[in-house]
Amino acid sequence: MVVDSDKHRRPRIPALNIKFILLFCLSLFFLFSDQKNNYVSLLRNSVAIAIHPIQSLVDFPQRFGSWINTNISSRKELIQENQRLYEDHLQKELALQRLASLEQENIRLREILNASSTIKNSVQIARIISTDINPFRHLVVINKGEQDGTYNGQALVDSNGVIGQILQTNFLSAKVILISDTDHALPVEINRNGFRALAQGNGSFDSLSIPFIPNNADIEIGDLLVTSGLGGKFPIGYPVAIIDSISLNPTKQFADVIAKPLAPLNQVREVILINSN
Amino acid sequence: MPSEIKNNQNKIIAFLATLICITLILIPAPDLLKTYKPDWSLLLLIFLAINLPKEFNLGTAFLVGLLVDVSKGSLLGQHALASLLIVFLVTKFHLQLRIFPFIQLTAVVCFLIIIYQFILFWINGVSGISSSFASYLGPIISGTILWPIIAKLLSQLFTFSTTKK
Numbered sequence: 001m002v003v004d005s006d007k008h009r010r011p012r013i014p015a016l017n018i019k020f021i022l023l024f025c026l027s028l029f030f031l032f033s034d035q036k037n038n039y040v041s042l043l044r045n046s047v048a049i050a051i052h053p054i055q056s057l058v059d060f061p062q063r064f065g066s067w068i069n070t071n072i073s074s075r076k077e078l079i080q081e082n083q084r085l086y087e088d089h090l091q092k093e094l095a096l097q098r099l100a101s102l103e104q105e106n107i108r109l110r111e112i113l114n115a116s117s118t119i120k121n122s123v124q125i126a127r128i129i130s131t132d133i134n135p136f137r138h139l140v141v142i143n144k145g146e147q148d149g150t151y152n153g154q155a156l157v158d159s160n161g162v163i164g165q166i167l168q169t170n171f172l173s174a175k176v177i178l179i180s181d182t183d184h185a186l187p188v189e190i191n192r193n194g195f196r197a198l199a200q201g202n203g204s205f206d207s208l209s210i211p212f213i214p215n216n217a218d219i220e221i222g223d224l225l226v227t228s229g230l231g232g233k234f235p236i237g238y239p240v241a242i243i244d245s246i247s248l249n250p251t252k253q254f255a256d257v258i259a260k261p262l263a264p265l266n267q268v269r270e271v272i273l274i275n276s277n
Numbered sequence: 278m279p280s281e282i283k284n285n286q287n288k289i290i291a292f293l294a295t296l297i298c299i300t301l302i303l304i305p306a307p308d309l310l311k312t313y314k315p316d317w318s319l320l321l322l323i324f325l326a327i328n329l330p331k332e333f334n335l336g337t338a339f340l341v342g343l344l345v346d347v348s349k350g351s352l353l354g355q356h357a358l359a360s361l362l363i364v365f366l367v368t369k370f371h372l373q374l375r376i377f378p379f380i381q382l383t384a385v386v387c388f389l390i391i392i393y394q395f396i397l398f399w400i401n402g403v404s405g406i407s408s409s410f411a412s413y414l415g416p417i418i419s420g421t422i423l424w425p426i427i428a429k430l431l432s433q434l435f436t437f438s439t440t441k442k
Contacts, residue, residue, distance in 0.1 A: 016335070019334075019335045027357045027358040028354070030357065034354060047347040054348075130303050137406065167350075168350075175350050203408075203409075
């Protein structure tokens with residue numbers, strides 16, 4: 001032990017400087033190629049597969065909790081819940097019947113107008129397995145990846161409204177950018193009059209900025225914003241947000257408009273992936 | 278204990294510690310603690326570079342950095358570059374750092390985390406990701422507070438071939 005420690009008293013690390021320069025250049029190369037094109041997506045994918053078990057592990061307590069919940073709840077509660085869900089289902093069914101006839105009518109009218117009809121989209125349900133991975137961004141990870149047919153730019157909604165879009169698909173999971181991320185802007189229109197606008201994330205979960213609205217635009221508090229489909233990524237007609245506040249300032253060119261997203265962006269667990277091609 | 282077995286043991290412990298770091302990164306934190314999530318992986322790498330610089334240096338830092346990049350969803354190479362630089366500095370001066378009193382070492386670690394956060398901030402800025410100042414300050418505070426605990430804990434886990442101090 002003593003001899004051993006004497007030998008290692010001044011450990012020399014071989015080729016430290018050269019190694020540093022090489023790895024430094026390599027990481028710079030990764031940074032540039034990740035920013036500009038996707039040469040390194042294969043590498044990122046394989047590392048993501050390696051991390052996937054940990055992500056599932058982190059998600060486990062929540063899943064376990066809900067499993068316990070369903071297994072331990074009493075018969076009476078289950079019957080009540082069943083009753084409630086059944087009534088809910090009936091109501092939804094009724095609404096769907098109306099929707100079906102409206103859809104038919106819409107398709108007919110569109111045919112009259114010679115417009116292409118793209119109302120039906122196939123959907124897929126995914127679960128959010130990891131959130132707040134990065135304090136600077138509003139990113140979440142879902143449990144559907146390339147093998148489930150997800151693709152970059154795919155739109156995500158929940159039962160209330162638009163959530164975000166897929167930023168990056170890995171083999172088993174996908175990274176989703178929420179509409180509240182500061183880097184995200186979504187083409188929307190006002191449902192009442194078709195006025196086009198952009199809904200830009202501002203880093204807060206319960207507000208979106210609507211930039212470039214002229215002071216004299218026809219916009220009111222409580223107006224529903226729906227996707228306009230103009231960006232080419234989101235299908236048309238999904239609800240996004242409701243206008244929350246409008247402050248007019250005559251000295252400024254545009255009004256400050258804030259909208260409140262309909263989907264609870266920081267509470268949602270299950271999301272719906274919309275397949276639009 | 279022969280040094281080879283010790284080496285392997287240390288490697289396994291380092292691997293497990295890295296996995297725990299990634300888990301800690303991925304665990305969702307309550308809103309209050311969100312901005313104070315420390316850089317777990319950086320603390321681990323600093324510890325390894327001070328105490329076992331022969332076994333774990335730049336290569337380890339680079340690989341762990343890449344893992345953190347993928348799990349955080351940042352640009353690939355961002356955390357790798359930052360931890361590479363920090364570990365390079367630590368490895369260069371590890372003999373000096375070893376004889377520092379504990380409080381002084383903590384101050385140095387604080388300074389290293391500041392450099393680390395600055396590099397992250399800089400790369401974020403260059404690639405056009407805007408973020409608030411507080412989100413960089415939180416990890417510095419929590420990392421400095423947690424360093425003594427983590428260093429004590431890790432020194433219990435690893436076996437050193439060189440006698441410390």
